[in-house]
Amino acid sequence: TKSEIDDPEQYIDSILAGDYAQLDKAHPVLVILSSLMREMFRASDGSRLISSDFSQIEARMLAWIAGQQDLVDAFAAGAKVYERMAGRIYGKKALEIANPSKERDVGKTVILGAGYQMGWKRFRLQLKEQTGIEISDEDAKGIIDTYRAMNDRIKSFWYEIERAAREAVRLPGKVTYCGRDGIIRYVVRGDWLWCLLPSGRPLAYAL
Secondary structure, rough: HHHHHHOOHHHHHHHHOOHHHHHHHHOHHHHHHHHHOOOOOOOOOOOOOOOOOOOOOHHHHHHHHHHHHHHHHHOOOOHHHHHHHHHHHOOOOOOOOOOHHHHHHHHHHHHHHHHHHOOHHHHHHHHHHHOOOOHHHHHHHHOOOOOOHHHHHHHHHHHHHHHHHHHHHHHHOOEEEOHHHHEEEEEEEEOOEEEEEEOEEEEEEEE
16 A cells, blocks of 8 residues: 555656656555556646545435435535534534534544444454544443434435345346435346446446
């Protein structure tokens, strides 16, 4: 990983020259390449490379698809959802959560991860890896439970999407639906389970 390589940019010229034998003496080539996924993007001559990011896109889309309307409304109103989450965890008002603070980091980590079924063990590990914050098993369990209690529609959506996928596998050719207004669809065609996303993009899973 990138954290294992000091200054991976020093290897860009060797990569462009195709000098893989020399690179392999320093680190495995694939490790170097994976460390430079972003750094290797560059604009063509006379052009500029501009990047952007959709703010909190994973949490926003999940809340909308799952029908967690209170969270959707909070995002739409510009509410500080990380502070809101941290406040619920620590028994404080959102306004009492400082930015930056360890409490906010905990709220952010759980918002961005727990919505995708992250359990307490992974949450505890991820919190330490990403922020350096260490918490007890008991606290980790309590935080995950708090998230799931606050976001009951998201929790229900996990089982809804699993049921739709299982039914599609059990009845090949039948289209099953889940999510807000049935916006996600599953169907088996041949040896593949297809998932059609709201964007229209399909995902295929081998059976």
